Amino acid sequence: DDWQNFALLVRRLVTLHGKDERRTWSYSPAYLEKAACGFVGLTVGVSPNIGFLKHTDLETDKGILVNEHLQTNLPNVYAIGDCAELRQVPAGRRSIEAIWYTGRMMGETAAYNLVAEDNRHSSFVIRHSYSPGIWFNSAKFFDIEYQVYGDIQTQLPDNQATAYWEHSDGKKSIRINFERESGNVLGFNLMGVRYRHEVCEKWIREKAHIETVLQNLGLANFDPEFSKQYEAELVAIYNRQTNKNLTLKQKRGLSAALEFLK
Template sequence: MEEHIVIIGNGISGVTAARHIRKLSDKKITIVSAETEYFFSRTALMYVYMGHMKFEHTQPYENWFWKKNKIHLKKGFVKQIETKSKTLHFAEGDTLEYDKLIIATGSKPNKFGWPGENLKGVMGMYHKQDLENLETYAPNNKVCKRAVVVGGGLIGIELAEMLHSRHIPVTFLVRESSFWNGVLPEAESAIINREIMANGIDLRLSTNLKEIISDENEQVKSVIIEETGEEIPCNVVGLTAGVSPNIDFIKDSEIKTGRGVKVNRYLETNIPDVYAIGDCAEQQEGINQRRPIEAVWYTGRMMGETLAQTICGNRIQYNPGHWFNSAKFFDIEYQTYGWVWAQPKANEARFYWEHADGNKCIHINYNKNTREFIGINTFGIRMRHEFFDKMLNEKQSVDYVLEHLADANFDPEFYKQYERNIVLKFNKENNTNIQLKKKSWRRIFA
């Protein structure tokens, strides 16, 4: 009898695991989801609301794909995992037995017990249901006179941009003294503050939500600010103060959990034949300075690919490589490769260059003793992932990286004016004589 692999969750990590298990084997595969029948790209939800695509465009696979590839889809909410009998119990009353179980249930928006946080018109921006709620409560600026977004991270700024695209006034409550300054150095955070306000968003820094006020229909009427007691009338409140692993249904089982489901480098839990991947998985120890939990789509995909190998007999460790990430803050693109902390560590030196227009910059981090390149942030200038991955793998010096900056650019002709200014500034500040090399892409990546 063929081995039955059950995957709870149909996000990027669960679906990637299923696809790669199918490529490698004829095992029976079932994906369980309580949210939608078919996999969709969460990162594309904002573009549906903004009118750039339809929801069906967020589904990378046609509906026939699953049957053709013998991947069974089950709609249902798992209430309990019974690991001794290898049985899932559903809220709907039925059960499902597995031979191997993959937990890939993702994240849920954080709630902090604010009065009124469950009123109609209060939502996160993570699930398809959130998109549907936005269409109900904020279809336009006639129905929604103002929205308040709570939480200064990537999801918060995306939601603010979405609402702004429909000309809905937005007040953005950020408890930190500057946007995302737990992640970004001060200069980059200031660039984003300016970009948010330049788009007409009412940005309130060092500001906390106290409570959400209801009207007579249990719908949002206003919010109260903690620090001042000010009441801001609004029809929608977006709660985007981070996410947490979606694992409440696991806590009564024998599967070990912390903030997430605890896993080793092989993505195995403490229970044989039970694994966890994606946003809900928590590494027992962070890998290469990474956080134990990473709610990033590409790491979820990598975990799915890695675990498929193990499930199919080739047991290998999860190795995510060098940290990288990218985002878009309204019109400013952001990329980061390696490590550029909000505050430099004792052995680190920084080099910062900002364009006169105030919305382009690079910030380089390197070892001040050995001069080894550690990481870079780029804003408003798109650069090649492959270049910086190679520099980090080879442990190249900051001098070498700057010499070959032409190879990092997608369009060196357009950006060469920046490169010259960047290197001149570095030379002046560090008493060096770095000379820019001409584009040598073929030579470097041959």
């Protein structure tokens, strides 16, 4: 059944045309796009593999349903990671998040609450709620590092604007999304450039203005010591687009970043 469902999903998403590899086309009815391809690779992403729990008393939907303490409907049973589905979804998050960072944070929460369960006969028991905070993720695509902090959507909403720089080699880019009206920074997306999670998160949490962030952007950079910095190029692009005259006031440096995070 699982393979039949997979085949049905593939048929819905992609249709291949052509008699040989040199004339292969992919077509997606959902997006009404047609593109010539020399090679078509399909992945289905990550979905909870919970079929073995079908005949148990655990309540499930797409994943194993848990409350804010990561408890299931059964006493003393917890679920975490990419098989856990939150009943109450925190703002800006998803009910199932298949990344190892959330699994780690869930593990910390569940461990604390399991200890609380062991002390449940005491008169005062405090349980922790799972609170992942501002979205973040990082990965590596072959030799290109990728980072995202905050709200970066595939299609830029009408109420948002973006500051974007891309290297001529196509392997490095910096994107900062912000509210169009207020200028408050909403998210960062980096390719091939390393930015400090704590610095970006503080800017987002404190609703820093895009121009304040741009002028101090070096605080976030933690590329190797002698590598080139590109923050000034992004500031120059922003100046051209807005007729401003901002300058980069802060370059890369650990001591300055630590001082900022105090």
